[in-house]
Amino acid sequence: MILSSIEQLKETTKFIKSKFALEPKVGIVLGSGLGNLAKEIEIEKEIHYKDIPHFPISTVEGHQGKLVFGIIGGKRVVAMMGRFHYYEGYTPEQVVFPIRLMKFLGVETLLLSNAAGAMNSSFKVGDLMIINDHISLFTVNPLIGKNHDELGVRFPDMSEPYNKSLIAKAKKLAGQLNIPLKEGVYAGVTGPTFETRAEYKLLHIAGGDAVGMSTVQEVIAASHIGLSIFAMSVITDIGIREDENIITHEEVLQAAAEAEPKLTAIFKQLIAEL
Ligand code: HPA
16 A cells, blocks of 8 residues: 555654654754754654665765764754655655654754855855755755645745744854854755756855755755754855865765864854754
8 A cells, every 4th residue: 555645654653652752842954964953962762764764865975874862952852863865766745754753742943954065155155054945946846746635735925934033043053152154045956966067156146155065955845844953064165266166975975074173162052042
């Protein structure tokens, strides 16, 4: 029997609850090379993706493939160690399955991070950028197909997917922690190729400050289902530089790892103050 996505979500929720019944209030999705926040969670339960019914399995280097349940900053959280990308061959619906699951488990606020290339010429490698809006037209919308009213409305408003009060709170915290922040528009693309020079230029003209291969599909599904969202990019490469324009995945992971402690500090404090 083929289960609908709702039936799958219900079945998976039941499975998770049978393993760990306490409700997480905050969901965390950490990007490539940005997984250290999860190490600071007081772990109550870990469940590997491969053991979770209907869960895809993560294949990208730097990802561990498990859900971590526990406490950080006095809040009960669930963190995805490793997210699913469209470029891995998953359907957009599979990419957002864990986000919907989080809502079914009781999550109210979703925090996401990612590694991104910069088009904004004032950005440097290692900068943190609060995502205040996104462009998702260069990838595939995960809500295409039959709409399930249990998840959200057919034509969701997207005027403020990134919660303004969470952005204000993060800025204040970063100031207190002495961490400089940029803010801007994240352009979501499918990958897995990095962009050509002409593509970076186009994305910049289109209004993007940074570009990456994740997040926007998750944010669309999260917004659809009514989660409060905060997301931050770590700038790992400068797409628009005219000279040395070659980018490797290793370089991205290294830059992400170097900037990671700043991001972790902000996320941790933000969770504590939710
Ligand atoms: N482009 C797309 N995705 C990325 C980049 C980039 O330059 N850097 C990190 N992820």
